[in-house]
Amino acid sequence: MTVHNMRHGDASDGGADAIGGRLSRVDGPAKITGSAKYAVEQQLEGLAYAVLVESTVASGKVRRIDTAEAEAAPGVLKVLTPDTIISLRTASDWFGTPPPDKPYCPLARDITFSGQHVAAVVAETFEQAVAAAALVKVSYDETPSIVDLSDSKAGDGIPIDAMTKEWGDAQAAFASAPVRICAAYNTPREYQAPMEPHGLIAHWEGDKLTVWEPSQWLDGMARTYAEWFDVPFENVRLVSPYIGGGFGSKALALSHGAVAASAARMLGRPVRLVMTRPQTFTGYGGRAATRQTVTIGADGEGIIQSIVHRGINETSMDGMWVEPLGSVTSIMYATPNFSSKQNVVRVNSVVPGAMRAPGENPSAFGIESTIDELAYEVGIDPLEIRLRNYAEQDPHAKKAWSTRQLREAFAVGAERFGWARRTPEPRSMRDGNQLIGWGVAAGTYPVRRAYGEAIVRILADGSVEVESSSIDMGQGTYTILAQTAAETVGVPADNVVVKLGDSRFPRAGVAGGSRLAGVMTGAVYKAATSALDQLVGLAISDPRSPFHALQANTLVVANGRISSPRGDGPDLSIAKLLTSVGRDHIEATGDTMPANSTAQDRYKNYTTIAMALPHTEGDYSRHSWCAHFIEVRVDEDFGTVRVSRVVSALDSGRLYNPKLAESQWKGGIIMGIGQALLEEGIVDRRHGRIVNNNLADYLVPTNADIPDIEVISVGIPDLHSSVLGGKGVGELAIVGVAPAIANAVFHATGKRVRDLPITLEKLI
Ligand code: MCN
Ligand code: MOS
Structure with a gap:
């Protein structure tokens, strides 16, 4: 297999300032020096x-x-x-x-x-x-009260028919399959725990x-x-x-x-x-607790014949939250027969909410654990079984993938991790009294294409201003929009000021579902292109412009200067040109809306979530993909689990800023390590309170829990997914981490833990 584009995203000509460059966070100094004012x-x-x-x-x-x-x-x-x-x-x-x-x-x-x-x-x-x-x-x-899913009064809940996905005859195919795996997986309540409370x-x-x-x-x-x-x-x-x-x-x-x-x-x-920190555990919902059963019927070569999946998530007494548990199950592997259904169960909790990769995250824990169980059952390497069942198209939507570099991710990840040196038997690798386990799992997240608007202004001093009511909560929006405007207009990123976070600015939809970067780079690219067109148009056609006499068709703007592509004629700063034509600024808007959108369409598109285009719209199915290779060390006497090595290869299409995308991926992986080993909301059964409602008792990873993490981009530009070819980054990398760790723990110990988190009492 050939591996290509491993380093895709390096800006070869424009340096750090260009789209694809490794520009450091432009909001970093304000945050670090404390001059950034929070709400x-x-x-x-x-x-x-x-x-x-x-x-x-x-x-x-x-x-x-x-x-x-x-x-x-x-x-x-x-x-x-x-x-x-x-x-x-x-x-x-x-x-x-x-x-x-x-x-x-x-x-x-x-x-x-x-x-x-x-x-x-x-x-x-x-x-x-x-x-x-x-x-x-x-x-x-x-x-x-019904305190949680384990309450005997909880029952089977309410079927959510809209979540049912079926093709073929999954039950019959399972019944006649030579190899059958059936297992139940649970994930607990988990909390977003942002540093800044609400x-x-x-x-x-x-x-x-x-x-x-x-x-x-x-x-x-x-x-x-x-x-x-x-x-x-x-x-x-x-x-x-x-x-x-x-x-x-x-x-x-x-x-x-x-x-x-x-x-x-x-x-x-x-x-x-x-809110106080304890109030943040009940003032809004974290990730719903889930239960899934996954059955796989396969032949003796590990080729999947059938997947039957049933899921339950908790919701509140008077609110509805559906955590889509069949989302990864239905697309990760090729199978001729499939059935997934989901119920929700009402419990006395605040209505659960969105937490990094809602749906895909627990869904991947189910299917990516089960396929590992199948691998051991048929005696096939866990990586090889994934390749044997590789989905060449979206098995559910029956459409071509826009791009799916998952094979490349498996290959590159395995190579960097040294997977070939793995010995297959559980408990076969050790270092003193530490049992070593190597696990693999894949992840995915859909590409959501939605709407955003931006204004780009070229100001009298030659600097550029970008405005949008989109936001930056740490993911890097300020920086990638500065790069987009800088490269498109032709000025250094230092000369771009990005203003976000005010609803008076041109509108934008939600920064959720890993959609904002694709949406807003698209809007800024369009606005900046039309601002540049205006600038060049003025330079060519305004009689006061020093370029007027050239009778040129076009001019070049680079590094804040405007000149003729032939090298003849003047070479002026943007500021000088604007002065000469008597303009104090040039302004253009750009958006990702369909042409002819009415004001009412705009209002709806920016204020409702459902308005994103479906990821399977048209001829393609659009997703980001990743493969995680993880090493754990389990103390044989105490059952403590340490993650000692992570190599992940990820396909998010073109990267707008690899430095930031890598940081996002690492953040997701760290959160996945927390989910696998530490995080769990514990309910007091008497009054339904969350007992560990603070960051001393609700455990999240600290530096000491996190090893070196290597992340490798295997994406290629995907123009079906966004204007500039990127796919989602922010949520992708958490998906698949917990099953990769659970699979590694099984390889280390021979114990399959199907309830997160994997705490030591489950291992000894
Ligand atoms: N990026 C890139 N190339 C791409 C896509 C993205 O370089 N092709 C980089 C950019 O730096 C971009 C960032 O990744 O700013 C995230 O882009 P995207 O995947 O489009 O996600 P959003 O901008 O919509 O951000 C939301 C996403 C979600 S849904 C959650 S949850 C999450 C996340 O981002 N919450 C975060 N990352 C977070 N990071 C921080 N620090 N804090 C959070 O609360
Ligand atoms: Mo992210 S959970 O979609 O904000």
Whole structure:
């Protein structure tokens, strides 16, 4: 097999500034020196502080809220309860489903989970609000709750027919298959745990609302606030220039935001509300706990005949979250017969939410573990069995892949890792009392093509300004948009200022589903191209231009200077040219919308998630792909697992900035190591509370847990996926890490752990 494009993405001519160059994060210095102002760091005149009071039971009704003592406490401005807070209207969901015309109260009387907001205290200072919140006395009529999926009252749940995927006759093919594997896999509740907790400052001026809030989706959140308060969409401004991580948790306006904005409206003062770290475990949903059974029927050569998959995820009592568990199962391997179905089970929890690669992540844990089990059953190398069952086209959509460099990923990864030196038997590799295991697993994430707009301005001093209401939560948007504008216009990246995170800028859809980079580089490329066309057009045709006499067809802009491609005639800075033609700037917009989109289309496309084009639209099925090769060392006596080596080869198409993409991939792999070995929300069965609701008890990896990670790009430009040929990066790399580790643990120990996390008591 030939391996090519291993280093695709190096900008051969434009250096670090060009698209594909390794430019360091342009927002890095501001973040490191502390000059980057986060949402709740805004200093506003008259700022008041709100603190939430949360339910201590998982199910029942609030009998009484005694606020007398809190109201009398020093500095208290208002105690909000369901009886005293202003009434709001129900907002659309994130698919834009028209909301029922009924009131919405962000403080609950009917309790459906522990940690639900039942009251809030607003005071002159934060300390006064904290002290007074402790004085609010809430009594409940508690009713029995279903704390999690293992509760005997939980049942089989509600079938989600839209998730069913079937072809052939999977049951019959399984029954007659010579080799049959059937196993059940569980993943626990997991939490995004961004460094910056959720919070906001809400400020009303008349019926105009400004919200400083970390946000993955300014336009979607602005719509929700506008609908809650029944004001025009244009009246709400969301500001979010810097975000300390989101991982899916900051895409929606949440009930604490409604509380703060209501308080601000009622008091006529700006109000700041910040969640405590424990509140971040129940104020919004993390990844839902899941259960899957995967059965594979195969022949003696390991060729798959049938896959039958059943999945369950938890959702809340009154909200719906579907974690698409069949998403990887249905596309990773070729199979003539397939069946996948999914149910959701209602439990007394906050509604779960999006967390890095929702669906694909737990889905891959199921199928990528099962195929490993099959490999041992038939005695075939786990890498070889994946190649034997390689899907040459999308088995579900029955369409060609736009690009799928997964074979290349397996080959390059195996080579760098040294897979050929692996001895197949479990427990056959050791170093003293450490059992060594090598595991492999693949991952994938769909390409979501959506919408975004940008303005590109060439200013009088020759610098370039980019504006968009998209965001950067650490993934690198500022930097890749600076590179896109720099290369397209022809100026150094230093001369580009990118402004993001303000809903007054041209609109953008959600920074979720690993779509933003493809969308926004496309919009900026288009805007910058038309700004450049205007600049060159002026230089050629304006009688005042020094180039006018040349009668040229075109001119070249590079490194901030404009000249004739033939080398004759003048060579001017952009600034000089603009002065000579009497212009103080040139401005153009660009977007990724279909031509002839109406204003209504635009509103819908930027404020609803469902408007992304399906990844199987047209003739192709579009996905990113990856292969992880992981070494673990398991202490034979203590059962402790250490990940000692990771080599991953990934296909995200063309990379806009390999330095940042590599960092994204490593971040995803680190999160996958946490998921495999450490992360688990533990529920107190008495009142349904999350016991380990802080970063001391909810374990995430530290530096000491993370070995050297080698990531290798095997992508090639994919113009079916985006304007500039990139596919998604942000979510891809977490997918497949946990099964690669579980497979490595099996190779090391001979024990198959099907419940995450793989903690030592499961191994000894
Ligand atoms: N990139 C690239 N080449 C490509 C695609 C992307 O170089 N072909 C790089 C760019 O630096 C780009 C980044 O990868 O900014 C992510 O691009 P993309 O995959 O399009 O993802 P989004 O910009 O839509 O970011 C969201 C994605 C998601 S959905 C989660 S969850 C996640 C993630 O990004 N949360 C993150 N990465 C995160 N990184 C940080 N630091 N913090 C989070 O909360
Ligand atoms: Mo990412 S979980 O889609 O924000």
